[in-house]
Amino acid sequence: MIKNFEEYQNFTSLLKKMAYHYYVLDDPIATDEEYDTLYHQIKTYEEKNPGQIIPSSPTQRVGNGVLESFKKHKHLERMWSLDDIFDSQKLQEWINRIYKTYPKANFTCSPKFDGVSLNLYYDKGILQTATTRGDGIEGELVTPQAKTIPSIPLEIPYQKGIEIRGEVVITREDFEKINQERIQSKQNLFANPRNAAAGSLRQLDPKITAERKLKFIPWGLGKNDIKEGSFFKTINQILQYGFYPTPFVTFCPDIHTIQKLHDELVRMRHTYPIMLDGMVIMIDNIAAQKQMGFTIKSPRFACAYKFPAIEKSSKILSITLQVGRTGVITPVAELEPVEIEGATISRATLHNYSEIEKKDIKIKDTVIIIRSGDVIPKIIKPITSLRDGTQIDIIKPTQCPVCGSELLIEEIFIRCQNLSCKARVKESIIYFASKKALNIDGLGEKIVEQLFENKIISNILDLYSLDLEELLKLEGWQEKKAQNLLQSVKNTQNIQLWRLLNALGIEHIGEGASKKLAANFGLDIFKKTHDDIVALDGFGKEMAASVIDFGIVNKILIDKLFTIISPQAPQTTNVNMTIFTDKTIVLTGTLSKPRDQIASLLESLGAKITSNVSKNTDFIVYGINAGSKLDKANALKIKTLNEEELNKMLKDENIIF
Known part of the structure; x- marks a missing residue:
């Protein structure tokens, strides 16, 4: 038995060391029995002396409570997406762009694991929060779940505030074991290790997360006070704080060492215990990283060098036509199911009919399919040598498969121009209400479908005239559910302008572009000229044309929405005119x-x-x-x-x- 606090401290340090060697280094320094005995002695002491519990004690990894839901939490610094490159030529072009500004640049390269990104925030050495990537601005708070992962230290020696980012992964072997257990208990199987890691991390009961053998592998930093030095040295220093030792992190002085590491990782990707889908390249100098900064979507100082996509073959059984919210008709191939990297693929996009003609693809063709990471599977080409005479030409449609109206046949795209087309309207409403847009809680795809089928809504504007009595007549609706939906719709009033712009679903205009438009033009966005918009940082002719065209075609809808919602434009901080005003x-x-x-x-x-x-x-x-x-x-x-x-x-x- 533990006699006093000093003895408790010493034994806790020993237990932490045992846990690190067993769970992280896979190099046990004690038997299971010795570990369990010491664990229970420490737990007994803590139960008797709750005021003396050390926060980083291994007993504190699994909480007793079950969460009702996950709360949203903002990252202190945005988690950016990386631009992708796929071959040595694009690598050379990317390196050349770096050399224009930093001709003597060195690089740090690390594997890109196929898992779930997690952002850990430490302050005064203690783990404060763990947040999933989410949309890059905010994610779900999963701190109790993260604390159950042995390779996430609860305490580190670095005392300043710092965000440490990495990937939560599960090995192929442990993934197979989990699925075997789920077969025995008649549960749905995980599709691949990445899905298993995501599903395990997002358990409302942290004890379930603790049962899964998750690993956290650091790959980068968010908010921190480190202004200069080598990123390679910095990340290696952080790995000494008790994290899982990130494999293959390499200092690369030139393009040749980068390509050599990439080729080595490609050769071992199928046999390595953890799934890999590429590697990350970044400038090693931290001060240079900060000077280069970011585009609307990604850092300028880093990119993802993706592995070659995995190819498989399958047969096209039929073609389904999808109508998007902009009216574009997309042909989708229905395939004989085939497994690629643990995912069962039964559909693949054919993009457009120009692409079909160019590649000479037919129904009943055996085709080559590729899938890289989370990219939508696509058909590369037909294997014409396997044709047996049963193949059928894929004919361009002339009528919308949903509303039956005549289609506009353009050079590349085929569009339904009927603004009242059920498919277009439904897709627009679903996107308008989604989390990435106005985030109207309680208005998911099934609810939109129900409201649409019962003729309660026929367009976006109808959301703002929903009636309580009409909702209560619907199957499955009670007063609380109806009132919650009405309140969620009401909550969109006075919302930030960029969110409304994003919700409109303008082609080529995402969240980042919406923010820039709102910040520069305010409520006058749809009064601006093509030259005004294309002059914005990061905007091209195609993006400007989309904004102008959308504003012309949907002027009545936009005016009514702006009147109903009264979106709030960003407030400028300058009060007085300066020499820079309007420059x-x-x-x-x-x-x-x-x-x-x-x-x-x-x-x-x-x-x-x-x-x-x-x-x-x-x-x-x-x-x-x-x-x-x-x-x-x-x-x-x-x-x-x-x-x-x-x-x-x-x-x-x-x-x-």
Whole structure:
């Protein structure tokens, strides 16, 4: 028995060491019996002395409570998506872009595991929260579940606040064991190790999570105070804090070592215990990472070098036509089921009829299918040598499969132009109400279908005239359910403008683009010209055309929604006019401070920051290795400012930066 607190401390440290060697290093230093005996001695002492419990004690990994639901939690720093590259040519192009600014750049490469991303936040050395990736801005709070994973230390020696990010994974062997147990208990099987990891982490009862052999493998950092140094050295230092030792993390001085590591991982991907789907490449210098910053969607300093997609063959049984919310008809091949990387594939997109003609694909063809990670399976080509005369041509439809109206046959796309088409309207409403859009709780796909079939709604605007009595007449509806839905719809009033823009489902315009449009144009977004929009950082001609066309076609709908919802445009922080007010500015080259910081300051002073130099540009602020943008600005006789000149202008405005 443990006699006093000092003895309890010593025994707890010993138990933590035993657990680390057993669960993380797979190198036991004690027998199971010795571990269990010490564990129960410590637990007995803690039950008698609850005020003396050490938070990082192994007994504290599994809580007693069962959650009712998962709460949403914001990341301190966004979890960005990575741009993908798929071959050595794209790798060379990406490296060359880096070398333009950092000609002596080195890189850190690490495997990209096929699991569930998790963000851990530590403060004063103690694990405070664990949050799933979610939409990158916020995810689900799964701290009790994460604490059950032995390779997530409850306490680390680093005392400042820090977000440590990684992947929750499960080995192929443990995945098979879980599915065998589920067969015995007549439960649905997990499709693959990634699904098993996700399902295990998202158990409302942490004790169930504890039963699964999950591992947390660190791969990066979020919010932290580390401003310079080597990322390779930093991540290796963090791994010493009690985390699972991330395999294959490699310092790569050049493209040759990067390609060599990639080829090695590709060769072993099918035999390695944990599923791999690529590797991550990033600039090693942390200060350079911060200077390069981010695009709307991804970091400029890192990318994912994906493994070649896995190919299988199957037979096309028939073609199903899907009508999207923009009216585009997408042909989908119904296939003989085939397994690829643990997932059963029975459908694959054919994209459009131009693609079908180009590849000469027919019904009853045996075709090559690829699937890479979570990418939707797609058909590469038919195996024409296996044709036996039973093949049938795939004919372009002339009428909408849902509403029967005549289709618009374009060069590539086929569209249903009927705005009242049931498929278009339903898809629009489902997206409008989804979590990524207005997040109308209680208005999922099945509810939309029910409301639509009962003629209670026929378009988005009908959501704002829902009637309690009408809802109560529907099967399965009670007053609480109906009132909750009405309140959820009401809660969308005065919502942030970018959320409404995103909810409209404008083609090519996602969350990041919606935020930029709202921040730059406010409620006047649909009054702007093509040149106004294309001048925004990260916007191209296709995106600008989508916004303009959508505004023209749906003017009545937009006006009514803006009146009903009264969306809130971002508030600008500048009160007084400055020399930068309404000026269009381009930042280029390597500056002494991160571009995002400089851009935010100038925007707060009324400026519009864009990425393209044009005749509408007022200033270009340039640093080292400014390149072609500075040349173009000089050719157009646009005023150019180096950092010293910019700082002088700021000082004249009584702003110190």
